[in-house]
Amino acid sequence: MKKLLVILLVLAFVSFSVLAQGASEAAAVKPITLKLSEVHAEGYPTSLADHEFARLVKERTNGRVIIEVYTGGTLYGQETAAIEALQVGDLAFARVSASPVASYVPALNAIQMPYLYNNAKHMWAVLNGEIGQKMLADIETSKSGLIGLCYYDAGSRSFYVTKPVNSVADMAGLKIRLQNNKMMVRMAELLGATGVTGIGPNDVYSAITQGVIDGAENNWPTYQNMGDYEAAKFYILDQHTRVPEILLGSVAALKAVSAADMAIIKQTAKDTQEFEIAEWAKKEASSEQIVRAAGTTVIQLSPTAFAEFQSKMAPLYTEYGAAYTDVINKIKEIGKQF
Structure with missing residues:
Protein backbone atom coordinates (compact mmCIF):
# COMPACT_ATOMS: atom_id res chain seq x y z
CA MET A 1 0.00 0.00 0.00
CA LYS A 2 2.85 2.34 0.91
CA LYS A 3 4.58 1.55 -2.38
CA LEU A 4 1.36 2.28 -4.30
CA LEU A 5 1.02 5.64 -2.56
CA VAL A 6 4.58 6.59 -3.53
CA ILE A 7 3.89 5.66 -7.16
CA LEU A 8 0.71 7.75 -7.18
CA LEU A 9 2.55 10.73 -5.72
CA VAL A 10 5.29 10.44 -8.35
CA LEU A 11 2.72 10.25 -11.14
CA ALA A 12 0.89 13.25 -9.75
CA PHE A 13 4.13 15.25 -9.61
CA VAL A 14 5.06 14.30 -13.17
CA SER A 15 1.57 15.23 -14.44
CA PHE A 16 1.71 18.56 -12.66
CA SER A 17 5.14 19.29 -14.14
CA VAL A 18 3.94 18.45 -17.64
CA LEU A 19 0.87 20.65 -17.25
CA ALA A 20 2.94 23.50 -15.84
CA GLN A 21 5.41 23.23 -18.71
CA GLY A 22 2.56 23.21 -21.23
CA ALA A 23 1.05 26.30 -19.66
CA SER A 24 4.42 28.00 -19.71
CA GLU A 25 4.95 27.15 -23.37
CA ALA A 26 1.44 28.36 -24.21
CA ALA A 27 2.18 31.64 -22.51
CA ALA A 28 5.46 31.90 -24.39
CA VAL A 29 3.77 31.64 -27.79
CA LYS A 30 0.94 34.03 -26.99
CA VAL A 105 14.10 63.10 -43.30
CA PRO A 106 14.37 66.33 -45.36
CA ALA A 107 16.14 64.52 -48.20
CA LEU A 108 12.77 62.97 -49.06
CA ASN A 109 11.81 66.39 -50.43
CA ALA A 110 14.21 65.73 -53.28
CA ILE A 111 12.17 62.82 -54.66
CA GLN A 112 9.03 65.00 -54.80
CA MET A 113 10.34 67.71 -57.12
CA PRO A 114 8.15 68.40 -60.20
CA TYR A 115 9.09 66.85 -63.55
CA LEU A 116 11.98 65.00 -61.92
CA TYR A 117 11.32 61.54 -63.34
CA ASN A 118 11.13 60.50 -66.96
CA ASN A 119 8.71 57.66 -66.16
CA ALA A 120 7.75 55.10 -63.51
CA LYS A 121 10.77 52.89 -64.24
CA HIS A 122 13.02 55.85 -63.52
CA MET A 123 11.35 56.44 -60.14
CA TRP A 124 11.55 52.80 -59.07
CA ALA A 125 15.19 52.59 -60.07
CA VAL A 126 15.78 55.48 -57.66
CA LEU A 127 13.62 54.16 -54.81
CA ASN A 128 14.93 50.60 -54.99
CA GLY A 129 18.50 51.77 -55.44
CA GLU A 130 21.02 53.36 -53.13
CA ILE A 131 19.22 56.73 -52.90
CA GLY A 132 15.79 55.42 -51.96
CA GLN A 133 17.01 52.70 -49.62
CA LYS A 134 19.25 55.14 -47.75
CA MET A 135 16.23 57.40 -47.22
CA LEU A 136 14.27 54.48 -45.76
CA ALA A 137 17.17 53.68 -43.44
CA ASP A 138 17.48 57.35 -42.49
CA ILE A 139 13.89 57.33 -41.24
CA GLU A 140 14.86 54.83 -38.54
CA THR A 141 18.01 56.72 -37.55
CA SER A 142 16.28 60.12 -37.54
CA LYS A 143 15.26 59.75 -33.87
CA GLY A 155 1.18 56.68 -59.52
CA SER A 156 1.79 60.08 -61.05
CA ARG A 157 -0.22 63.28 -60.82
CA SER A 158 -1.30 65.04 -64.01
CA PHE A 159 -3.41 68.08 -64.80
CA TYR A 160 -7.05 67.76 -65.86
CA VAL A 161 -8.80 70.83 -67.23
CA THR A 162 -11.73 72.09 -69.28
CA LYS A 163 -9.70 72.88 -72.43
CA PRO A 164 -6.92 71.20 -74.42
CA VAL A 165 -3.33 71.76 -73.27
CA ASN A 166 -0.55 70.81 -75.64
CA SER A 167 2.14 73.25 -74.53
CA VAL A 168 3.11 75.55 -71.68
CA ALA A 169 1.45 78.44 -73.52
CA ASP A 170 -1.92 76.67 -73.18
CA MET A 171 -1.60 76.76 -69.37
CA ALA A 172 -1.73 80.58 -69.29
CA GLY A 173 -4.48 81.93 -67.07
CA LEU A 174 -5.85 78.56 -65.97
CA LYS A 175 -6.99 78.31 -62.34
CA ILE A 176 -5.84 74.94 -61.03
CA ARG A 177 -6.85 73.42 -57.70
CA LEU A 178 -3.76 72.23 -55.85
CA GLN A 179 -2.92 70.70 -52.49
CA ASN A 180 -1.91 73.21 -49.84
CA ASN A 181 1.74 73.08 -50.84
CA LYS A 182 3.77 76.18 -51.65
CA MET A 183 6.05 74.34 -54.04
CA MET A 184 3.11 73.10 -56.09
CA VAL A 185 1.60 76.59 -56.21
CA ARG A 186 4.95 77.88 -57.47
CA MET A 187 4.98 75.12 -60.11
CA ALA A 188 1.62 76.31 -61.46
CA GLU A 189 2.80 79.92 -61.43
CA LEU A 190 5.90 79.08 -63.47
CA LEU A 191 3.66 77.39 -66.03
CA GLY A 192 1.55 80.54 -66.34
CA ALA A 193 -1.39 79.17 -64.33
CA THR A 194 -2.79 80.15 -60.95
CA GLY A 195 -2.69 77.64 -58.12
CA VAL A 196 -5.86 77.59 -56.02
CA THR A 197 -5.69 76.00 -52.57
CA GLY A 198 -8.30 75.48 -49.86
CA ILE A 199 -10.64 73.33 -51.97
CA GLY A 200 -11.13 69.84 -50.56
CA PRO A 201 -10.99 66.80 -52.87
CA ASN A 202 -14.73 66.26 -52.49
CA ASP A 203 -15.43 69.81 -53.69
CA VAL A 204 -13.31 69.80 -56.85
CA TYR A 205 -16.13 68.64 -59.13
CA SER A 206 -18.53 71.39 -58.06
CA ALA A 207 -15.78 74.02 -58.15
CA ILE A 208 -15.09 73.12 -61.79
CA THR A 209 -18.73 73.05 -62.85
CA GLN A 210 -19.35 76.40 -61.13
CA GLY A 211 -16.35 77.99 -62.86
CA VAL A 212 -14.44 78.63 -59.64
CA ILE A 213 -11.51 76.70 -61.11
CA ASP A 214 -10.61 75.39 -64.56
CA GLY A 215 -9.28 72.09 -63.33
CA ALA A 216 -7.11 70.25 -60.86
CA GLU A 217 -4.37 67.63 -60.81
CA ASN A 218 -4.24 64.08 -59.53
CA ASN A 219 -3.72 60.46 -60.51
CA TRP A 220 -5.99 58.33 -62.72
CA PRO A 221 -7.90 56.59 -59.89
CA THR A 222 -8.75 59.84 -58.08
CA TYR A 223 -9.74 61.57 -61.33
CA GLN A 224 -12.14 58.70 -61.98
CA ASN A 225 -13.32 57.87 -58.43
CA MET A 226 -14.25 61.46 -57.60
CA GLY A 227 -16.12 61.89 -60.90
CA ASP A 228 -13.96 64.86 -61.87
CA TYR A 229 -13.60 63.45 -65.40
CA GLU A 230 -17.22 64.43 -66.01
CA ALA A 231 -16.44 68.10 -65.28
CA ALA A 232 -12.91 68.49 -66.70
CA LYS A 233 -12.78 66.39 -69.85
CA PHE A 234 -9.13 66.92 -70.82
CA TYR A 235 -6.53 64.84 -68.98
CA ILE A 236 -3.04 66.19 -69.69
CA LEU A 237 -0.59 63.34 -69.20
CA ASP A 238 2.32 65.51 -68.01
CA GLN A 239 2.94 63.35 -64.90
CA HIS A 240 4.47 66.31 -63.08
CA THR A 241 4.99 64.55 -59.76
CA ARG A 242 5.44 60.99 -58.54
CA VAL A 243 5.27 60.91 -54.75
CA TRP A 280 -1.89 49.85 -58.50
CA ALA A 281 -1.33 49.09 -62.18
CA LYS A 282 -4.66 47.20 -62.31
CA LYS A 283 -6.53 50.04 -60.63
CA GLU A 284 -4.88 52.66 -62.83
CA ALA A 285 -5.72 50.73 -66.00
CA SER A 286 -9.32 50.27 -64.88
CA SER A 287 -9.74 53.97 -64.10
CA GLU A 288 -8.16 55.01 -67.38
CA GLN A 289 -10.46 52.69 -69.30
CA ILE A 290 -13.53 54.14 -67.57
CA VAL A 291 -12.68 57.78 -68.27
CA ARG A 292 -11.63 57.12 -71.86
CA ALA A 293 -14.90 55.26 -72.47
CA ALA A 294 -16.76 58.29 -71.10
CA GLY A 295 -15.26 60.47 -73.83
CA THR A 296 -12.36 62.06 -71.96
CA THR A 297 -9.64 63.43 -74.20
CA VAL A 298 -6.25 62.21 -72.99
CA ILE A 299 -3.39 64.39 -74.22
CA GLN A 300 0.10 62.90 -74.29
CA LEU A 301 2.63 65.73 -74.40
CA SER A 302 5.21 65.55 -77.17
CA PRO A 303 8.86 65.14 -76.07
CA THR A 304 9.46 68.78 -77.02
CA ALA A 305 6.48 69.99 -74.99
CA PHE A 306 7.45 67.88 -71.98
CA ALA A 307 10.98 69.28 -72.10
CA GLU A 308 9.47 72.78 -72.11
CA PHE A 309 7.44 71.98 -68.97
CA GLN A 310 10.61 70.65 -67.32
CA SER A 311 12.69 73.70 -68.28
CA LYS A 312 10.14 76.07 -66.70
CA MET A 313 10.95 74.51 -63.31
CA ALA A 314 14.51 75.89 -63.15
CA PRO A 315 13.64 78.71 -60.68
CA LEU A 316 11.67 76.26 -58.53
CA TYR A 317 14.64 73.90 -58.29
CA THR A 318 16.79 76.83 -57.15
CA GLU A 319 14.22 77.90 -54.55
CA TYR A 320 13.19 74.50 -53.21
CA GLY A 321 15.87 72.05 -54.26
CA ALA A 322 19.12 73.85 -53.48
CA ALA A 323 19.66 71.84 -50.30
CA TYR A 324 19.30 68.57 -52.20
CA THR A 325 21.27 69.37 -55.35
CA ASP A 326 23.54 66.34 -55.03
CA VAL A 327 20.61 63.93 -54.67
CA ILE A 328 18.65 65.58 -57.48
CA ASN A 329 21.65 65.41 -59.81
CA LYS A 330 22.10 61.72 -59.02
CA ILE A 331 18.41 61.10 -59.76
CA LYS A 332 18.73 62.92 -63.09
CA GLU A 333 21.83 60.88 -63.93
CA ILE A 334 19.90 57.66 -63.31
CA GLY A 335 17.19 59.02 -65.61
CA LYS A 336 19.54 58.89 -68.59
CA GLN A 337 18.91 55.12 -68.63
CA PHE A 338 15.19 55.71 -69.15
Whole structure:
Protein backbone atom coordinates (compact mmCIF):
# COMPACT_ATOMS: atom_id res chain seq x y z
CA MET A 1 0.00 0.00 0.00
CA LYS A 2 2.85 2.34 0.91
CA LYS A 3 4.58 1.55 -2.38
CA LEU A 4 1.36 2.28 -4.30
CA LEU A 5 1.02 5.64 -2.56
CA VAL A 6 4.58 6.59 -3.53
CA ILE A 7 3.89 5.66 -7.16
CA LEU A 8 0.71 7.75 -7.18
CA LEU A 9 2.55 10.73 -5.72
CA VAL A 10 5.29 10.44 -8.35
CA LEU A 11 2.72 10.25 -11.14
CA ALA A 12 0.89 13.25 -9.75
CA PHE A 13 4.13 15.25 -9.61
CA VAL A 14 5.06 14.30 -13.17
CA SER A 15 1.57 15.23 -14.44
CA PHE A 16 1.71 18.56 -12.66
CA SER A 17 5.14 19.29 -14.14
CA VAL A 18 3.94 18.45 -17.64
CA LEU A 19 0.87 20.65 -17.25
CA ALA A 20 2.94 23.50 -15.84
CA GLN A 21 5.41 23.23 -18.71
CA GLY A 22 2.56 23.21 -21.23
CA ALA A 23 1.05 26.30 -19.66
CA SER A 24 4.42 28.00 -19.71
CA GLU A 25 4.95 27.15 -23.37
CA ALA A 26 1.44 28.36 -24.21
CA ALA A 27 2.18 31.64 -22.51
CA ALA A 28 5.46 31.90 -24.39
CA VAL A 29 3.77 31.64 -27.79
CA LYS A 30 0.94 34.03 -26.99
CA PRO A 31 0.72 36.16 -30.16
CA ILE A 32 1.54 39.85 -30.23
CA THR A 33 -1.31 41.80 -31.82
CA LEU A 34 -0.43 45.04 -33.61
CA LYS A 35 -2.53 47.62 -35.45
CA LEU A 36 -2.03 49.14 -38.91
CA SER A 37 -3.76 52.36 -39.97
CA GLU A 38 -4.78 53.06 -43.56
CA VAL A 39 -6.80 56.10 -44.72
CA HIS A 40 -7.77 54.58 -48.06
CA ALA A 41 -10.88 52.42 -48.42
CA GLU A 42 -11.05 48.65 -48.66
CA GLY A 43 -10.07 47.44 -52.11
CA TYR A 44 -7.69 50.32 -52.78
CA PRO A 45 -4.21 49.12 -53.87
CA THR A 46 -2.46 50.17 -50.65
CA SER A 47 -5.24 48.62 -48.54
CA LEU A 48 -4.85 45.35 -50.42
CA ALA A 49 -1.10 45.49 -49.79
CA ASP A 50 -1.68 46.17 -46.08
CA HIS A 51 -3.78 43.00 -45.82
CA GLU A 52 -1.18 41.00 -47.76
CA PHE A 53 1.52 42.28 -45.39
CA ALA A 54 -0.57 41.19 -42.38
CA ARG A 55 -1.25 37.77 -43.91
CA LEU A 56 2.37 37.07 -44.70
CA VAL A 57 3.66 38.26 -41.33
CA LYS A 58 1.26 35.94 -39.52
CA GLU A 59 2.25 33.06 -41.79
CA ARG A 60 6.00 33.64 -41.58
CA THR A 61 6.05 34.12 -37.80
CA ASN A 62 3.87 31.06 -37.28
CA GLY A 63 1.21 33.21 -35.67
CA ARG A 64 3.53 34.93 -33.20
CA VAL A 65 2.74 38.33 -34.73
CA ILE A 66 -0.77 39.27 -35.77
CA ILE A 67 -1.47 42.56 -37.56
CA GLU A 68 -4.97 44.03 -37.57
CA VAL A 69 -5.56 46.32 -40.55
CA TYR A 70 -7.91 49.29 -40.16
CA THR A 71 -8.77 50.88 -43.51
CA GLY A 72 -10.85 53.90 -44.45
CA GLY A 73 -9.35 56.08 -41.75
CA THR A 74 -11.27 54.25 -39.02
CA LEU A 75 -8.31 54.54 -36.62
CA TYR A 76 -6.82 57.83 -37.80
CA GLY A 77 -8.49 59.93 -40.45
CA GLN A 78 -5.38 61.98 -41.19
CA GLU A 79 -1.96 60.54 -42.03
CA THR A 80 -0.26 63.13 -39.81
CA ALA A 81 -2.30 61.90 -36.84
CA ALA A 82 -1.26 58.33 -37.58
CA ILE A 83 2.40 59.38 -37.66
CA GLU A 84 2.04 61.04 -34.26
CA ALA A 85 0.48 57.84 -32.89
CA LEU A 86 3.41 55.83 -34.26
CA GLN A 87 5.86 58.13 -32.51
CA VAL A 88 4.34 57.56 -29.07
CA GLY A 89 3.71 53.85 -29.60
CA ASP A 90 -0.09 53.97 -29.75
CA LEU A 91 0.06 52.46 -33.24
CA ALA A 92 2.43 49.89 -34.78
CA PHE A 93 2.12 50.55 -38.52
CA ALA A 94 0.71 53.15 -40.91
CA ARG A 95 0.72 53.58 -44.66
CA VAL A 96 1.33 57.26 -45.46
CA SER A 97 2.49 59.52 -48.27
CA ALA A 98 6.19 60.34 -48.36
CA SER A 99 5.34 64.05 -48.09
CA PRO A 100 4.78 64.29 -44.31
CA VAL A 101 7.71 61.96 -43.61
CA ALA A 102 10.00 64.56 -45.18
CA SER A 103 9.60 66.55 -41.96
CA TYR A 104 11.90 63.99 -40.33
CA VAL A 105 14.10 63.10 -43.30
CA PRO A 106 14.37 66.33 -45.36
CA ALA A 107 16.14 64.52 -48.20
CA LEU A 108 12.77 62.97 -49.06
CA ASN A 109 11.81 66.39 -50.43
CA ALA A 110 14.21 65.73 -53.28
CA ILE A 111 12.17 62.82 -54.66
CA GLN A 112 9.03 65.00 -54.80
CA MET A 113 10.34 67.71 -57.12
CA PRO A 114 8.15 68.40 -60.20
CA TYR A 115 9.09 66.85 -63.55
CA LEU A 116 11.98 65.00 -61.92
CA TYR A 117 11.32 61.54 -63.34
CA ASN A 118 11.13 60.50 -66.96
CA ASN A 119 8.71 57.66 -66.16
CA ALA A 120 7.75 55.10 -63.51
CA LYS A 121 10.77 52.89 -64.24
CA HIS A 122 13.02 55.85 -63.52
CA MET A 123 11.35 56.44 -60.14
CA TRP A 124 11.55 52.80 -59.07
CA ALA A 125 15.19 52.59 -60.07
CA VAL A 126 15.78 55.48 -57.66
CA LEU A 127 13.62 54.16 -54.81
CA ASN A 128 14.93 50.60 -54.99
CA GLY A 129 18.50 51.77 -55.44
CA GLU A 130 21.02 53.36 -53.13
CA ILE A 131 19.22 56.73 -52.90
CA GLY A 132 15.79 55.42 -51.96
CA GLN A 133 17.01 52.70 -49.62
CA LYS A 134 19.25 55.14 -47.75
CA MET A 135 16.23 57.40 -47.22
CA LEU A 136 14.27 54.48 -45.76
CA ALA A 137 17.17 53.68 -43.44
CA ASP A 138 17.48 57.35 -42.49
CA ILE A 139 13.89 57.33 -41.24
CA GLU A 140 14.86 54.83 -38.54
CA THR A 141 18.01 56.72 -37.55
CA SER A 142 16.28 60.12 -37.54
CA LYS A 143 15.26 59.75 -33.87
CA SER A 144 11.68 60.38 -34.98
CA GLY A 145 10.50 57.09 -33.50
CA LEU A 146 9.62 55.87 -37.00
CA ILE A 147 10.85 52.95 -39.10
CA GLY A 148 10.74 53.09 -42.90
CA LEU A 149 9.71 49.64 -44.11
CA CYS A 150 9.04 49.94 -47.84
CA TYR A 151 7.67 52.11 -50.63
CA TYR A 152 4.30 51.66 -52.34
CA ASP A 153 3.15 53.10 -55.66
CA ALA A 154 0.82 56.09 -55.81
CA GLY A 155 1.18 56.68 -59.52
CA SER A 156 1.79 60.08 -61.05
CA ARG A 157 -0.22 63.28 -60.82
CA SER A 158 -1.30 65.04 -64.01
CA PHE A 159 -3.41 68.08 -64.80
CA TYR A 160 -7.05 67.76 -65.86
CA VAL A 161 -8.80 70.83 -67.23
CA THR A 162 -11.73 72.09 -69.28
CA LYS A 163 -9.70 72.88 -72.43
CA PRO A 164 -6.92 71.20 -74.42
CA VAL A 165 -3.33 71.76 -73.27
CA ASN A 166 -0.55 70.81 -75.64
CA SER A 167 2.14 73.25 -74.53
CA VAL A 168 3.11 75.55 -71.68
CA ALA A 169 1.45 78.44 -73.52
CA ASP A 170 -1.92 76.67 -73.18
CA MET A 171 -1.60 76.76 -69.37
CA ALA A 172 -1.73 80.58 -69.29
CA GLY A 173 -4.48 81.93 -67.07
CA LEU A 174 -5.85 78.56 -65.97
CA LYS A 175 -6.99 78.31 -62.34
CA ILE A 176 -5.84 74.94 -61.03
CA ARG A 177 -6.85 73.42 -57.70
CA LEU A 178 -3.76 72.23 -55.85
CA GLN A 179 -2.92 70.70 -52.49
CA ASN A 180 -1.91 73.21 -49.84
CA ASN A 181 1.74 73.08 -50.84
CA LYS A 182 3.77 76.18 -51.65
CA MET A 183 6.05 74.34 -54.04
CA MET A 184 3.11 73.10 -56.09
CA VAL A 185 1.60 76.59 -56.21
CA ARG A 186 4.95 77.88 -57.47
CA MET A 187 4.98 75.12 -60.11
CA ALA A 188 1.62 76.31 -61.46
CA GLU A 189 2.80 79.92 -61.43
CA LEU A 190 5.90 79.08 -63.47
CA LEU A 191 3.66 77.39 -66.03
CA GLY A 192 1.55 80.54 -66.34
CA ALA A 193 -1.39 79.17 -64.33
CA THR A 194 -2.79 80.15 -60.95
CA GLY A 195 -2.69 77.64 -58.12
CA VAL A 196 -5.86 77.59 -56.02
CA THR A 197 -5.69 76.00 -52.57
CA GLY A 198 -8.30 75.48 -49.86
CA ILE A 199 -10.64 73.33 -51.97
CA GLY A 200 -11.13 69.84 -50.56
CA PRO A 201 -10.99 66.80 -52.87
CA ASN A 202 -14.73 66.26 -52.49
CA ASP A 203 -15.43 69.81 -53.69
CA VAL A 204 -13.31 69.80 -56.85
CA TYR A 205 -16.13 68.64 -59.13
CA SER A 206 -18.53 71.39 -58.06
CA ALA A 207 -15.78 74.02 -58.15
CA ILE A 208 -15.09 73.12 -61.79
CA THR A 209 -18.73 73.05 -62.85
CA GLN A 210 -19.35 76.40 -61.13
CA GLY A 211 -16.35 77.99 -62.86
CA VAL A 212 -14.44 78.63 -59.64
CA ILE A 213 -11.51 76.70 -61.11
CA ASP A 214 -10.61 75.39 -64.56
CA GLY A 215 -9.28 72.09 -63.33
CA ALA A 216 -7.11 70.25 -60.86
CA GLU A 217 -4.37 67.63 -60.81
CA ASN A 218 -4.24 64.08 -59.53
CA ASN A 219 -3.72 60.46 -60.51
CA TRP A 220 -5.99 58.33 -62.72
CA PRO A 221 -7.90 56.59 -59.89
CA THR A 222 -8.75 59.84 -58.08
CA TYR A 223 -9.74 61.57 -61.33
CA GLN A 224 -12.14 58.70 -61.98
CA ASN A 225 -13.32 57.87 -58.43
CA MET A 226 -14.25 61.46 -57.60
CA GLY A 227 -16.12 61.89 -60.90
CA ASP A 228 -13.96 64.86 -61.87
CA TYR A 229 -13.60 63.45 -65.40
CA GLU A 230 -17.22 64.43 -66.01
CA ALA A 231 -16.44 68.10 -65.28
CA ALA A 232 -12.91 68.49 -66.70
CA LYS A 233 -12.78 66.39 -69.85
CA PHE A 234 -9.13 66.92 -70.82
CA TYR A 235 -6.53 64.84 -68.98
CA ILE A 236 -3.04 66.19 -69.69
CA LEU A 237 -0.59 63.34 -69.20
CA ASP A 238 2.32 65.51 -68.01
CA GLN A 239 2.94 63.35 -64.90
CA HIS A 240 4.47 66.31 -63.08
CA THR A 241 4.99 64.55 -59.76
CA ARG A 242 5.44 60.99 -58.54
CA VAL A 243 5.27 60.91 -54.75
CA PRO A 244 5.45 57.36 -53.36
CA GLU A 245 3.69 55.98 -50.33
CA ILE A 246 5.70 54.63 -47.38
CA LEU A 247 4.77 51.85 -44.97
CA LEU A 248 5.99 53.02 -41.57
CA GLY A 249 6.57 51.16 -38.33
CA SER A 250 6.75 52.42 -34.74
CA VAL A 251 9.98 52.02 -32.78
CA ALA A 252 8.07 52.14 -29.48
CA ALA A 253 5.25 49.76 -30.43
CA LEU A 254 7.60 47.20 -31.98
CA LYS A 255 9.90 46.89 -28.96
CA ALA A 256 7.82 43.91 -27.84
CA VAL A 257 8.69 42.03 -31.04
CA SER A 258 11.74 39.75 -31.00
CA ALA A 259 14.73 40.57 -33.18
CA ALA A 260 14.04 37.49 -35.33
CA ASP A 261 10.41 38.43 -35.91
CA MET A 262 11.38 42.05 -36.54
CA ALA A 263 13.67 40.86 -39.32
CA ILE A 264 10.73 38.90 -40.77
CA ILE A 265 8.49 41.97 -40.60
CA LYS A 266 11.04 44.14 -42.42
CA GLN A 267 11.64 41.60 -45.18
CA THR A 268 7.93 40.89 -45.57
CA ALA A 269 7.17 44.58 -46.03
CA LYS A 270 9.68 44.77 -48.86
CA ASP A 271 8.21 41.63 -50.37
CA THR A 272 4.76 43.26 -50.59
CA GLN A 273 6.05 46.17 -52.67
CA GLU A 274 5.72 44.35 -55.99
CA PHE A 275 2.27 43.12 -54.96
CA GLU A 276 1.10 46.70 -54.38
CA ILE A 277 2.69 47.96 -57.61
CA ALA A 278 0.78 45.28 -59.53
CA GLU A 279 -2.49 46.17 -57.78
CA TRP A 280 -1.89 49.85 -58.50
CA ALA A 281 -1.33 49.09 -62.18
CA LYS A 282 -4.66 47.20 -62.31
CA LYS A 283 -6.53 50.04 -60.63
CA GLU A 284 -4.88 52.66 -62.83
CA ALA A 285 -5.72 50.73 -66.00
CA SER A 286 -9.32 50.27 -64.88
CA SER A 287 -9.74 53.97 -64.10
CA GLU A 288 -8.16 55.01 -67.38
CA GLN A 289 -10.46 52.69 -69.30
CA ILE A 290 -13.53 54.14 -67.57
CA VAL A 291 -12.68 57.78 -68.27
CA ARG A 292 -11.63 57.12 -71.86
CA ALA A 293 -14.90 55.26 -72.47
CA ALA A 294 -16.76 58.29 -71.10
CA GLY A 295 -15.26 60.47 -73.83
CA THR A 296 -12.36 62.06 -71.96
CA THR A 297 -9.64 63.43 -74.20
CA VAL A 298 -6.25 62.21 -72.99
CA ILE A 299 -3.39 64.39 -74.22
CA GLN A 300 0.10 62.90 -74.29
CA LEU A 301 2.63 65.73 -74.40
CA SER A 302 5.21 65.55 -77.17
CA PRO A 303 8.86 65.14 -76.07
CA THR A 304 9.46 68.78 -77.02
CA ALA A 305 6.48 69.99 -74.99
CA PHE A 306 7.45 67.88 -71.98
CA ALA A 307 10.98 69.28 -72.10
CA GLU A 308 9.47 72.78 -72.11
CA PHE A 309 7.44 71.98 -68.97
CA GLN A 310 10.61 70.65 -67.32
CA SER A 311 12.69 73.70 -68.28
CA LYS A 312 10.14 76.07 -66.70
CA MET A 313 10.95 74.51 -63.31
CA ALA A 314 14.51 75.89 -63.15
CA PRO A 315 13.64 78.71 -60.68
CA LEU A 316 11.67 76.26 -58.53
CA TYR A 317 14.64 73.90 -58.29
CA THR A 318 16.79 76.83 -57.15
CA GLU A 319 14.22 77.90 -54.55
CA TYR A 320 13.19 74.50 -53.21
CA GLY A 321 15.87 72.05 -54.26
CA ALA A 322 19.12 73.85 -53.48
CA ALA A 323 19.66 71.84 -50.30
CA TYR A 324 19.30 68.57 -52.20
CA THR A 325 21.27 69.37 -55.35
CA ASP A 326 23.54 66.34 -55.03
CA VAL A 327 20.61 63.93 -54.67
CA ILE A 328 18.65 65.58 -57.48
CA ASN A 329 21.65 65.41 -59.81
CA LYS A 330 22.10 61.72 -59.02
CA ILE A 331 18.41 61.10 -59.76
CA LYS A 332 18.73 62.92 -63.09
CA GLU A 333 21.83 60.88 -63.93
CA ILE A 334 19.90 57.66 -63.31
CA GLY A 335 17.19 59.02 -65.61
CA LYS A 336 19.54 58.89 -68.59
CA GLN A 337 18.91 55.12 -68.63
CA PHE A 338 15.19 55.71 -69.15
